[in-house]
Structures are given as C-alpha cells and as structure tokens.
C-alpha cells in the first residue's frame with residue numbers, strides 16, 4: 001500500500017466528495033481507486049486489448065424469429081462467449097446475460113449485432129477488464 005498526499009483545487013475536491021456521496025463510497029481514497037480502475041478499463045477497451053464484459057438483453061420470447069437469429073449470431077461468435085444466463089422475467093419477457101471475453105473490437109461487434117436485432121427491447125454492453 002502506497003500513501004501520498006493529494007492537493008486539489010476546491011472545485012475538484014467538491015466533485016470528488018460528490019462522487020463519494022453518489023456512489024456511497026466509504027472515503028476519498030476509495031473514490032480515487034474507483035476512478036483509476038474506471039480509467040484503466042476504458043484504456044483497455046480503447047486500446048483493443050483482451051477484455052471481459054457482459055451483454056444484457058431483454059426481449060419478447062414469443063418472437064421466435066428473434067430467438068433463432070440471436071442463436072445464429074451467438075454461434076458465429078462462440079469463441080468469445082463464456083456463458084449465457086437466461087431468466088423468464090414475466091409471461092412475455094426474457095432477460096439474457098451473455099458473458100464475454102476477447103478483443104474489445106470483437107466484443108463490441110458481437111454486442112452491436114445482438115442489440116440491433118429486431119425485437120430486442122433493451123440491450124447494453126457492460127465493459128470490464130480481465131485483470
């Protein structure tokens with residue numbers, strides 16, 4: 001563990017305290033760790049490094065066409081997919097999470113293909129890093 005003093009202008013210190021409050025972080029140190037990790041993840045994704053992530057999809061399971069198309073896309077990109085979790089939200093809606101690992105550009109391409117399928121009600125790519 002390294003310890004160091006940080007000097008911040010008043011407005012930046014105020015923003016840091018706002019971040020602590022917003023994310024219910026225990027202190028400023030935790031807020032700085034949060035920002036460094038966020039920055040690291042963003043760098044890895046923009047540098048097209050190997051990263052991890054999760055694609056979240058909500059769709060109407062009565063649309064069989066969509067389910068088939070989604071399966072086709074997932075098979076095309078099977079080398080990136082670690083696991084898929086499917087839950088039935090209610091009578092009509094399914095929630096699927098597709099956990100992925102690979103080059104950032106490939107994961108983005110897979111997420112774009114899935115989220116763009118006709119009938120997807122909500123889709124989002126959650127980006128993280130592998131290490």
Ligand code: NI
Pocket residue numbers: 061086087088089093094095
């Ligand atoms: Ni379902």
